[in-house]
Amino acid sequence: MNNPKSPQTRLFKYHPVRFHILRDDPIWKQAVEIADQEIEDDRTNALIGISERIADWHQHGTSLLFHGETSAFPLSRVNAALDSDIGGESDSEELVFRDWHENGQQIFDLSQISALFLDSDANEVPLNSIKLPFNGFYMYWGAHLRLPSPEMNRFVDGCYVTRSEVTSEEDSFDLAFTTSIAPEYRWSEHSLLANLVIDAEGFVSCLGAFGETGTFRGIGAALSDGGAYPEELKKWSPFLPAALSMAANCLCYLSWDSAEITDGYPPEAPAKYVHQAQSAKLTERRRAQSKLSSLGFRRIKMCGEALAESIGLREGTAEVPPHWRRGHWRHQRHGSGRRQVKVIWIHPVVVNADKGGPVGGHVYVP
Numbered sequence: 001m002n003n004p005k006s007p008q009t010r011l012f013k014y015h016p017v018r019f020h021i022l023r024d025d026p027i028w029k030q031a032v033e034i035a036d037q038e039i040e041d042d043r044t045n046a047l048i049g050i051s052e053r054i055a056d057w058h059q060h061g062t063s064l065l066f067h068g069e070t071s072a073f074p075l076s077r078v079n080a081a082l083d084s085d086i087g088g089e090s091d092s093e094e095l096v097f098r099d100w101h102e103n104g105q106q107i108f109d110l111s112q113i114s115a116l117f118l119d120s121d122a123n124e125v126p127l128n129s130i131k132l133p134f135n136g137f138y139m140y141w142g143a144h145l146r147l148p149s150p151e152m153n154r155f156v157d158g159c160y161v162t163r164s165e166v167t168s169e170e171d172s173f174d175l176a177f178t179t180s181i182a183p184e185y186r187w188s189e190h191s192l193l194a195n196l197v198i199d200a201e202g203f204v205s206c207l208g209a210f211g212e213t214g215t216f217r218g219i220g221a222a223l224s225d226g227g228a229y230p231e232e233l234k235k236w237s238p239f240l241p242a243a244l245s246m247a248a249n250c251l252c253y254l255s256w257d258s259a260e261i262t263d264g265y266p267p268e269a270p271a272k273y274v275h276q277a278q279s280a281k282l283t284e285r286r287r288a289q290s291k292l293s294s295l296g297f298r299r300i301k302m303c304g305e306a307l308a309e310s311i312g313l314r315e316g317t318a319e320v321p322p323h324w325r326r327g328h329w330r331h332q333r334h335g336s337g338r339r340q341v342k343v344i345w346i347h348p349v350v351v352n353a354d355k356g357g358p359v360g361g362h363v364y365v366p
Helices: 008-009 015-023 026-041 048-061 075-086 093-103 191-200 216-224 231-234 239-255 271-277 282-295 306-311
Strands: 107-109 135-142 156-163 171-179 203-209 261-264 299-303 327-332 340-346
Touching: 015 093, 015 135, 015 156, 015 191, 015 231, 026 191, 093 135, 093 156, 135 239, 156 239, 203 299, 239 340, 271 282, 299 340
Parallel strands: 107 135, 107 299
Antiparallel strands: 135 156, 156 171, 171 203, 261 299, 327 340
């Protein structure tokens, strides 16, 4: 597979980038071609898909994808991961990624301000108060928040948001959560399919998040109650409230009239080239953008950078600076008959201001 130390993998923390890189591997493309041909040739068993074909190769010791790792990846584990990944269902990773890709490949990075939302339970936010910026996009809040998942040493770090086609009357959407990869995991030391399995095991989709009176808490309840959700996904139910609350907070921020969203490069990008990419000179700008692309960096929608700087939020930490009371979302009714709902962010405020100024500066006012 692609070398994880190569320029291509600099943005591996963003699941859409990681998903694309893994499946753009020549070995994976070869496997898909072989499976497609076998499916076409086997008219008596035409309903078998690629996930079943790959599981069959695994069972019979084919080394095309695993290279001797079959003992660490029993057939049941492969089947479960591939069902989530390429099972063909509406909630599979492949289709969620495809929706993201077809809707402009938008990534919103809220990791610099997501610590502000940790103590803000947004599960009661009405779903109809959320206004989606795109029909499909990905939100990243970061593994540094340590939101737990069913997978050991992996944290829920973001989610895909896709507008539903269930109803045209509401701004309905589906959520699909992703998790970070354990820091000690070395992509280059494993086969491609092992990497695909590891990646797919940290994914869960919550379908049909809609309804005039629905809330984010209702999404988690639907999964916990079973319904149409597969049995293996029920392991997520204890972890969904925190993940859904963070997704709700991030969506509230994106829905907020005063949200600070800038088109730029992630903090890891070389400052020199980022500065040149914003140059007024077209040739210099294009040269810098080309250089950043060759280094594996792409433009991301960065959120709340000025807010983070104004209150002293340090990058990669879940700790809010001392002397600040965390902000929260308030629901405000408006419109004819006050039937519409919008969200307003109540800023962090200084605690014990009479004893001195807060760490990090002043309260940010957009």
